Amino acid sequence: MTSTRSATLFAFALLAPALIYITVIVAYPLFDTVLLSFTNASLKQTYDFVGWTNYLRIFGAGNFTDVIIRTFVWTFFSVSIKMIIGMCGAVLLNAAIPGQTLFRVLTMPPWIVPMAIGIFMWGWMYNGQFGMISGLLQNFGIVNGPVAWLAYGNTAFWATIITDVWIGVPMVTIYFLAAMQSIPKDLYEAAWTDGAGRAYRFRRITLPLMVPAIITMSLLSLIATFNSFDIIWILTQGGPSGSTTTMIIDTYKTAIGSRKYGEGAARAVVICIFVSIFCLAYFRAVRRLQQGEAK
């Protein structure tokens, strides 16, 4: 009896650091945010519980629905482009060409350069007066005068996506490359022996066998991109006129910018619900893929 009790205590002692960590860093802030989302908390010393008012307000105002749609569109394009470029990059890096290692190293800088520095660099490149992009396009006669890419809603929207893609592509490429290299060489040799050309082999062997990697990476990238804050904040701060304001930017602006902590918390809770759905989809996909492998 005593030994069972001491074994249980010992188990709890071993688990304690993780439990304390999760409680302090995750559970308490999450609980407090949910609680806060039902209040009118601001810079005032006191606040009251206001029930569903914050939620009714953010969904009723119309503005937040636009933000949600914009966030999904922004995320969709960013993730899709990352997947497509990442796949193309992996195919090229997997090809047996001279200097293969050099090319593999050259894909890394966007990942290695501190993110803020990379984003500032893009900020300058998008600049109308001094920016490289506007300058080059003028030199080639594609645009007539300087274009400040971050000054217009449409161009700023795509500019932030391009920067996000630039930062995100190396990880996707390396992940896809690793998945590609785990496909047994024998399969390609067998297919080649049977007369299958490069494109046929890619379509019928590489791509189907990459499906687990593509699903996993898409979902992981979706979760990270959905919450992408620093790129948009540094480049546009959500502007011009809210054209790059995604849910996370909107939440920050409301909670920290306008000091409306209660409303900000409600927005954060909505983000949390979306991301939880993505995470659930990810875990379900992983479980299904593992079951598929077991078969």
Place this chain on the structure above:
Amino acid sequence: MSQLNLKRLEKSFNEARIIKGIDLDVAEGEFVVFVGPSGCGKSTLLRMIAGLEDVTEGQIEIGGKVVNDLPPVQRGIAMVFQSYALYPHMTVYENIAFPLRVEKLPQDEVDRRVSAAAKVLQLEPRLKHRPGQLSGGQRQRVAIGRAIVRQPKIFLFDEPLSNLDAALRSEMRIELMELHKRLGSTMIYVTHDQIEAMTMADKIVVLNAGEISQVGSPLDLYHKPDNIFVAGFIGSPKMNFINGKVRSADGSTVSVDLGKLGVLSLPRTSTSVAGQEVTVGIRPEHMQLGAGEFTISTMPNIVEHLGIHTISYSTLPGGENFIGLFEGNPAIEDGKALDMSFAIADAHLFDSRGLAVY
């Protein structure tokens, strides 16, 4: 008619010469086995024939046509890989149909050929399954099915049974031999397992360090090995080797001094071995219990009773390990002196370079 000719075939990877000038003729319908220890170049040779490795020097002819620069699909070969190389995401049907899909054959032709192959290989109930749901033997059959549907001139097998357990291996061996009989195609088969080589081959090619040590029928190789390598490689348990020195070689008899074991006189016409350090070879299964034409007294260290056979392991005065294999279950024990003998006609003699002396 010769269907495959290898002429002075060489393969180098950078500085390393892996295949060192191989000449070989394979007749139509022959079952040829490349056998040799790991790293001898047998798989490389097969992959060169398949077109998966470039040829450094020499020529490969299939059906009288030089195919050195042709891609595998134009060589009229089909290959079965050691790992089976099945596509895990495709059904058995689609795996077998793969080469036909590449050829863009009409669906009814694909159906006809896949059904015929599945029937031969008893895979009909499995056509809708994925490779992951099959046993090792069934996977192997799917891989063979994929080769059959292409109706190749030559089948190439790269150690196809090495991933199977012993029981399944012998079962598949028989299935492959039956398949060879039924199809009548030329088959080239790579293995490191000499039992597979002995049981399946019309012709065995023994490879050692990138060179052919001997080509011949299984029984030729067993009874008349050209050299000490083939003598030691073919046969299980391995042939016993006893070192000695030739006392005299008079053109009809070679007398070999085997030290404490005595002098062994063998009927050989060679005189060039006079005074040479030589090796006498005797197969364990040629040993008999008790005294005989040449008797050896041993003290077995270990005795294995296998029911059908009994095997004794001992060490000779010269330090060589010596194995005797006897039929049935004779009363021999480890640690008890044992006299055994062999017939002079069963002994092999190899000169100082390891070549057989006749």
